[in-house]
Amino acid sequence: MTAKRILILGAGFGGLAAANKLRKSLSQDHRIIVIDRKKSFMMGLVNLWILAGSRGLEDSQTPIDGLNSRGIEYLNDEAVKIDPDSSRVQTAAHGWITYDYLVIALGSELAPERINGFVGRGFNLYDSSQVPALREKLLAIKRGRVAISIMGLPYKCPPAPYEAAMIINDILTKNGTRGTIDIDMYVPSPLSLPIAGPKVSADVVATIEKYGIKFNPSCKISSVRDGEIEFEGGRKETYDVLVGIPPHRSPDVIKSSGLTTREWISVNRQTMRTDRKNIFAVGDVTEIKVGQSAIPKAGIFAEGQAKAAAGQIINEINNDKSEASFDGQGFCFMEIGGRQAGYVKADFYNPDGPLLSLEPPSEANYEKKHDFERSRIREWLL
Ligand SMILES: Cc1cc2nc3c(=O)[nH]c(=O)nc-3n(C[C@H](O)[C@H](O)[C@H](O)COP(=O)(O)OP(=O)(O)OC[C@H]3O[C@@H](n4cnc5c(N)ncnc54)[C@H](O)[C@@H]3O)c2cc1C
Incomplete structure (x- = not known):
């Protein structure tokens, strides 16, 4: 068997899960290389703990170079071009890197600039660097209105804006200001979780x-001015603090690579294979249609998809004809403040259609959310 080089773009949920599964199953002569422009990993859900004041931004970063001691080569670099025809990826600092298998796990990017007037006026809840200032602002205001706006679909972790609303309620209640501050959620769809x-x-x-x-x-938000939001159709509302979940878009390198003519990459829903030779894509950068909707952008699904893609690559390298399979199952926590969390449980490949339920909040589920972070960081990076 000839030694293979497996290149993984992105060291988030999907990239880390894929790299570790591959390393555990393949002998050391097969090289596993992970490229990420970031030097440290932090789960998106930590933003909510920073908002709640139970976590600091700096204490929540885990260096990605922990991969090296696990026999996975980490390159801190930017992927600038994917060339599927020549099976190679161009990076900013390391030039062209060829691969036998490629796993694209580049996630989604935030596009706050698409909402006219938002940048500089509102806080981007999904940008961890803005969350400490948002918390300070919430503690400082005495009266008025906190407006939380979901600015586009799809966005990561559908329950997260609702968690944020309840955590903000908790912050203001503890601060003694909730009685004089309204909290309003503005959502583009008729349903809270379409x-x-x-x-x-x-x-x-x-x-x-x-x-x-x-x-x-x-x-549907159309623009932001000082103290005022305008929605499509002309409705206007005031705000004192504006919390935005900005539109999401796929990384530029995906569009310029010709891997999709749409926003997200289409994949086989079991194996995560794309229609290009030996290229797999997992996580937020993909779109898997289920009925009228698509599998949500969430770490738990990125992880499940990454394990399926890695399993398929391992089978192919071992000449095993069986197919790995993503099962479409997962859950997303819904924290409500006061050390309580519920979760939305989902089975998207249920034969009679997607099956979802909301599990009630408890302290045990809140602990599970913390364990969700701890156990994966231990398994992937420490
Ligand atoms: C507030 C909040 C709460 C959340 N709560 C939950 C939750 O409770 N449960 C859950 O399952 N999910 C949750 N999520 C969603 C979860 O974080 C994402 O869905 C998940 O991170 C997606 O994984 P991914 O591997 O697809 O992408 P990511 O984890 O985003 O990783 C992509 C990586 O690619 C790198 N990258 C991008 N472009 C390039 C490039 N050109 N070159 C080099 N590197 C590049 C990035 O630096 C990044 O490290 C939450 C998200 C947020 C924001």
Whole structure:
């Protein structure tokens, strides 16, 4: 058997899960190389703990070079071009790197600039560097309105904006200012979680309304001015603090590579293979249609897809004809403040259609959320 070189683009959820599974199953003569422009890994869900004040940004970073001691080669570099016809990737600092197998796990990018007037006026909840200042602002205001706007679909971790709303409620309550500050959520779709259907969406709305948070459906933001948001159709609302979940887009290197003519990469929903030779794609950069919707952008799905892609590559290298398979199952936590969390559980490949439910909040689930982070960092990087 000739030794293979497996190149993984991105050291987030998908890239780290794929690299570790490959390393555990393949002998050392097969090289596994991971490229990421970042030097450290932090899960997106930590943003909510920074918001809540239970975590600092600096204490939450794990160096990605921990991969090297596991026999996985890490290159801190930028992938600038993918050339599927020659099976190679161009990087900013290391030039062209050839591969036998490529796993694309580059995630999604945030595009706050697509919302006219938002940058400089609102806080981007998904940009961890802005969350400490958002928390300071929430602690400083005495009255007014916090507006939380989901600015486009799809976005990462569909329950996260609702978690943020309830954590903000908790912050303001503890600060003694909740009585004079309204919290309003503005959502582009008629349902709170379109992917989860009407029943779970209604449960989510009932959960936030219990805390006096107002749900405003079908509000597509068009622009932001000082103290005022405007929605498509002309509706205007005031804000004192604006929290945005900006539109998401795929990384530029994907579009320029010719791997998709749309925003996201289409893959085989079991093996995560693309239609290009020996290229797999996993996680937020992909789109897997289920009914009218698509599998949500969440770490748990990126991880499951990465394990399937890695399993398929291992089978092929070992001349094993069996097919690896992503099972379409996962869950997303929904924290409500006060050390309590529920979660949305999903089975997207259920033969009778996607099956989703909302599990009620408990302290045990809150602990599970912390363990979710700890166990993966231990398994992937330490
Ligand atoms: C507030 C918040 C809460 C969340 N909560 C949850 C939760 O409870 N459960 C859950 O499952 N998910 C949650 N998520 C979603 C989860 O973080 C993402 O879905 C997940 O990170 C996607 O994994 P990925 O591997 O596809 O991409 P990512 O983890 O985003 O990794 C992509 C990597 O590619 C790198 N990269 C991109 N372009 C280049 C390039 N050109 N060259 C080199 N490197 C590049 C990036 O630096 C990055 O490290 C949450 C997200 C947020 C923001």
